[in-house]
Amino acid sequence: MSQQAVTRxxxxxxxxxxxxxxxxxxxxxxxxxxxxxxxxPITIDFASAQGxxxxxxxxxYQGLDIGVVTKVNLNESLTGVQLEAEIDRDAEQLLTEHSIFWLVSPKASLTEISGLDALVGGNYIELQYNEGEPALSFVAVPEPPTRIDGKGLLLHLRADELGSLDVGSPIYFKKIPVGEVKRYQLDDDHSVVMDLLVKPEYAHLVKDHSRFWDVSGIDADISLQGMRLQSESLASLILGGVAFDSPDQGLQARAGQHFTLFEGRDAATRLSRVSVVTDTVEGLNVDRTRLRYKGAEVGLLRQVDYQQDHYLLSFSVKSEYISLFKEDTELRRLQPQIGLEGVKHLEGLLGGIDIGVYPGSGAPAQSFTLSSAKQAPPGAQTLVLNASQLHGIEASSVVIYRGFPVGGILDIRLDGNEFDIEIYLEKPYLSLLNDKSYFHIVSPLEVEASLFGLDISSGGIRSFIASPIALDYMESTPPPTEQRLFASKHDAHEHQRPSSAPKRVSLRTERLGSLSVGSPVYFKQLQVGEVVAYQLTSQQDVSIDIDIYGEHRALVTDYSRFWHASGVNLEINTNGVSLQSESLRSIALGGIAFENLEQLPKLSLPRLFSTKEDALQRRLNVTLIAEHAQGLKPGAAIRYLGKQIGRVKQVHLADNLSHFELDAELYHPYSKHFAREQSRYWLETTELSLEGAKNLGNLITGNYIEARPGHGRPIQQFELAARPPRYSDEALLIRVKAVHLASVSADSPLLYKQQAVGRILSTRVISDGSGIVAEVMIEPEYRHLVRANSVFWQASGVDFSLGFGGADLHMDSLETLVKGGLAFATPESVPFADAVTAGFEFTLSPTFDKTWLKWSPSIPNQ
Amino acid sequence: MQPSAKQAGLKLCPHCHFVQPIAEKHCPRCSMRTHSRIPYSIQKTWALIITATIALVPANLLPITVLSTRGAPKPETIMSGIINLFQSDMPVVASVVFIASIVVPFAKLVGLALILASLHMHIELSDRQRVQMFRFIDFIGRWSMLDLFVLSIMIAVFSHHKIIDVAAGPGATAFGLAVVLTLFAAKTLDTRLIWDYQT
Structure with a gap:
């Protein structure tokens, strides 16, 4: 039972x-x-897998993520890559055979910035859907396709090149953007065809005869007439742009109508065409060379075509000027000319040659010939001249009549041995041409140059550039009278000289220099004779014979002093450069000059001095004996009160090496005052002392010698003191006796009212030892201050006293602090005590009384 | 052969371990409902095994992790992850993951199915072999959660990161389900039935 229940x-x-x-x-x-x-799963072929x-x-697709690349493979032919990708199933219907894939990568250029999102998220692939059969494998396109979506008038524009136009470049009508370039492609005939889309509201502006022109960037027209800058808009500067006009007449343009893009507004202007045949296009530039009528611009060279042996120029002519072009109209190159007559057609130098239009009569024509040969101006008469030599005649030479340009040269040809020069005479001057006319060449410069002078005749500045041809008349001139023809003016003068006998003078000199036979002899820079001979004498001197021309023979006297006037006397020293020459001729030939100085002694034998100074004894040679020649160089100046009166010529050691001997010279007017017995010479050196700096300039120029004039007999040897004389002759010399003299030494100052009025020359101990005597010099201008009752005391250093009233610091001067010194004061007394004489002896007061400082008598200076 | 408690007319309260007569419906001590054997043990185990087997299919076919580096998601299944590890020169780790994530779940299912089948069809297996197999299954079962454990840590660390983002894929759910189901299957199998059927 229970088992059954379990089973159930x-x-x-x-x-x-x-x-x-x-x-x-x-x-x-x-x-x-x-x-x-x-x-x-789909496959896409790419050229490269970059990114x-x-x-x-x-x-x-349209910004929506519809798939992802799953794999990147090389394709079978190894020429590219094949991507495997997965597309979302709900986007499957986008995959058709006409769908286009392309890679979007960040791109930044002047005209556009795109794919910025790819910067962050990496490159991506974009899909464009086009209807078609479903497909699963695709080939990517390299560039994003442009598509024309939107409404408007679609037009096609044909251009030779794309220029700076691009997709998105705006289309302007009266500077209003009315559309944009949508697409461009290369046509079969290699021209660029652009697709324009004009917004519908502006579509009516485009007429079937509208002209389109490029307004990209800046239109700059720079010429001698000025500068013109034009730009449609800032956007067109960057994006480029197209503008068009809208003529009143005409029908509205059809959709898809083709237009031509002109390069600029000027090119787009409606113009007539004129064609010109020419041999050479030298100097002609497309879009530069202009047709000019009386200076006005009537047309522009548009095109040059080569046709077998000539060029066919195509000009655009403004319609209002087309009436100028008739059968007989002439075209001529306007060659730039720069001449003395002015500058013509200068713009041709920069922008190429322009072509002038010379209108004629006849039926209207469109075909002309431009000759490259130079052409005579209208109405001129051409002539051919024969010449054996050109003598500087060039194509730019002019024909002048009495210096006035009347014509020009057209062509120069070599015909056998002769030149054929084709010239023209301008219309107003044709009457100058008759049977008596002849032409001759005008040399730029006729120069007759000799040592005696220079004759220059010039045909004018013009002739320097190209020798002109002068037109002249054969006029019957009176027969030339019998007259001697001189080679030059100089010859004529020579000939007129009276032929009296010259005076011969023999000169002795140490060297011949650059003298030669024929070298001139000058008197006051006038040639009065010449060298006729020279020979070496037995004394190893040179003897020079000169002839003084007859009329000047009286000039040479016993006082005559001769010197070399040859060449250039160049003297360079620290004081400057001195260049001396007698005359240009004497530089070349050498020369002798002389002067008569009666104040100088006669010379026993006429000598030729080497320099003028030597000859005229303009410089007095003196000798200075110096202990040392510190900082003295040859050329060092000898000065008196700052004025240079001489210079050192040479510095050399004496034979016994004990001293220096300085050869110096004193200049002319000063020598008589400074070459005296009492004249003093001393070396001025740079000094730096407590009193200040002295002669700092010597650091650069070297030391110099200061001189003082003197009296007495003239002598020529002097002692050169190492320092200035310590006192002048007028100074007062006194003596001050003291029991002891601490810190007073030679050179210590003598103070009067704390001003230095003199100097201690020396101190010495009295022979009996009773004290010290100081030799004191008082400057001449202060000598009257010292009286017999003057008090002298020691003014050395600092006087410092400490009392109940406080501290008292007394110091005479900074110098006394270092050098020590003496001071004196003179009491007031009526009458003043006698002035002292040299050698007067004072006794130094051992103490100092402050009341002395308060003495301030007015001491008369007798 | 020892007589079982069932044969002795006794049963054990699974809660308070009070030994009682088999006819008692409720435990006299703790009043809990008591059974001599787990009711419907074999049915339940079969059902769980089948469910786990079904769950293992998407667990192995669908991505278990979605690893996004710089915004680009990259799904990985269990097997592709193991292959990646192996290619990254980590054979030991790859082997561990392979054993824990693939060998163990399958082995468990196969083992349990074998035990059940042997009970049904009286396949000649000794009791000892069955019990050893069961113990092995019970022991290794928990290690199958290793994958999910690592995944959960990675998600916690890298979740919603700008540079790298780890998310569990649909496979993870299925895998987790499969592992849990096998654990339950091992629990619902009443091992005492092995000896019950013996006689």
Missing amino acids: KERIISPIWLLPIIALGMAIWLLYKTWSEAGV IVAGQTHIY
């Missing part, structure tokens, strides 16, 4: 069986969900 119980199906059923359901649902979410990472590169 076990047959009951446990509710636990719901669990596997639920689990099964869940598992099936989970797997289905996973399968449905798993993408559709594509499997698992990270996503595929977007």
